[in-house]
Amino acid sequence: METIYDILVKEHNLVADLLQQAMRDNSKDTLLKIKAQTDPHMAGEEKLFYPELEKKEELRELVSHAYEEHNEARSIMSELESMSESDKNLSSKIKELKESIEHHVEEEENKVFPQAQKVLSSDKSQQIAQQYLEFKQSFKQQTPASMR
């Protein structure tokens, strides 16, 4: 059975591919696809995964840093949303988003997940996976297609 780490890593890889694509095509359409992946991903981590880690005193600082990085990505994303494809700053802003997300993903995969694996049982990591998938379903149903 899949653990929460399996699912999150798969999604990280998908977003990494989309960011590469955005660097090549500078397209708002690709940016929307990125947002459609990252919005539910970050919301799901914040609702179901991070709170489990915050129960452990020793992980609190790491998790609060992760929240900050999510907010940084969200703020760059919202700047991008207000830019047009002809904006001369679009490609540098996409690069900024790519670097911000890559940095966060690296910290999650190399710091947060290994620490989480020490404190969460494998049963728990499967249970969170299940809840995460259900959460994503309901997130998609609540969000209009144009906003995804």
Ligand SMILES: [Fe+2]
């Ligand atoms: Fe993540």
Ligand SMILES: [Fe+2]
């Ligand atoms: Fe994250």
